Amino acid sequence: MQYYLFLDECGDQNLSNFNPDFPLFTLCGVIVSETEYAAITEKVLALKKTLWNDKKIILHSRDIRKCQKGFEVLFDLDKKKFFYESINSILGESNYQIVCCSILKEQYIRRYGKLSDVYAISLSYIIERTVFLLEGLKKDGVEEIELHAIAERRGTKEDKSLLDYYNELLDRGTYFVNNKRIKSLFKSFQFKMKSEDIIGLQISDLVAYPITRYVLDSKAVNPAYEVIKEKIYTQNGKMHGLKIHPAE
Numbered sequence: 264m265q266y267y268l269f270l271d272e273c274g275d276q277n278l279s280n281f282n283p284d285f286p287l288f289t290l291c292g293v294i295v296s297e298t299e300y301a302a303i304t305e306k307v308l309a310l311k312k313t314l315w316n317d318k319k320i321i322l323h324s325r326d327i328r329k330c331q332k333g334f335e336v337l338f339d340l341d342k343k344k345f346f347y348e349s350i351n352s353i354l355g356e357s358n359y360q361i362v363c364c365s366i367l368k369e370q371y372i373r374r375y376g377k378l379s380d381v382y383a384i385s386l387s388y389i390i391e392r393t394v395f396l397l398e399g400l401k402k403d404g405v406e407e408i409e410l411h412a413i414a415e416r417r418g419t420k421e422d423k424s425l426l427d428y429y430n431e432l433l434d435r436g437t438y439f440v441n442n443k444r445i446k447s448l449f450k451s452f453q454f455k456m457k458s459e460d461i462i463g464l465q466i467s468d469l470v471a472y473p474i475t476r477y478v479l480d481s482k483a484v485n486p487a488y489e490v491i492k493e494k495i496y497t498q499n500g501k502m503h504g505l506k507i508h509p510a511e
Contacts, residue, residue: 264407265297268393269463270386270414273324273471278377281368287478288366290385291471293463294393294410294496295359303357304462310349314342321457322350322465324472354469355490361470362392362496364506365478374509382421383428387437388506390429390449394440395503396496397448409450415464416454426452470494478507 274288275281295303311320314336326332337343364385371381397408412429416422429452436442455461457468473487474495496504 264409266397266408266410267293267295267297267300267463268389268410268412269293269295269461269467270389270412271464271467271471272382272385272415273468273475276381278368278372278379278381285479286368287475288368288381288385289363289471289475289478290382290389291361291363291467291474292389292393293359293361293467293470294396295357295463299358300463303353303359303466306353306357307462307465310346310353314346319460321460322469323457324468350469351487351490354466354494359466359494360396360496360504361474361491361494362389362396362504363471363474364388364508365475366508367478370509380424380428382425384508385506386425386428387432388508390432390445391437391440392496392503392506394444394448395498398444399498408448410448411450412452413461413463414452414454415468416456422454426454474505478505 270290270292272288272290274285276288307322314320315333318333320333323332326334327337330337337346366381366385368381371379393410397410401408414422414425417425433442433446433449436445455464457464469487470491473485473491476483476485477488477492495502
């Protein structure tokens with residue numbers, strides 16, 4: 264069976280100069296089977312067709328919140344209600360799982376300094392948890408699994424650096440997962456632009472923001488997080504799909 268891992272981030276990777284009101288970086292991965300991804304894509308495209316007809320609209324959390332870049336239609340309260348009910352239904356009822364890592368910048372700098380690639384650090388964690396999740400599926404009877412990772416394109420230099428790091432993980436593995444286990448599941452790693460209308464990247468964008476808000480303040484009202492929190496990968500009743508680093 265073929266699976267996808269869609270990766271998108273919330274916040275920036277800058278450790279030298281960052282917004283003290285948003286002092287973290289989150290890399291979020293959405294893991295979904297090929298069959299379920301086709302169903303999710305169909306539902307999202309139907310929603311877009313209803314609200315925007317044939318206009319190409321990319322679901323982007325920031326644009327939705329600010330009602331910009333096509334989301335001005337959400338100033339119409341009836342359309343806004345329909346949109347949120349529809350997207351919450353898709354996110355809440357579809358079959359996928361989330362693995363993500365949030366880097367607390369201030370704590371990280373105090374412990375490790377500023378010379379780190381927080382995207383790469385987060386990717387290492389996500390790859391480990393993805394391996395655990397997929398190996399669990401094999402134990403449940405899924406015999407053959409191939410996973411294809413797709414990340415949002417950031418720039419030529421950044422993408423090359425990330426791909427080099429990914430290939431390094433394939434060669435040496437991580438502290439918890441050796442390279443053979445990774446290679447047995449991960450079959451490709453590619454980059455796509457948001458403008459290419461990749462629904463999986465849009466879903467990972469939509470879930471990254473509420474998770475990041477939860478990490479910032481777990482007690483704050485966060486209805487979007489309530490919709491997707493059950494999708495975060497758990498094992499033996501313990502949440503393994505959300506890594507907060509450094510740990511308190």
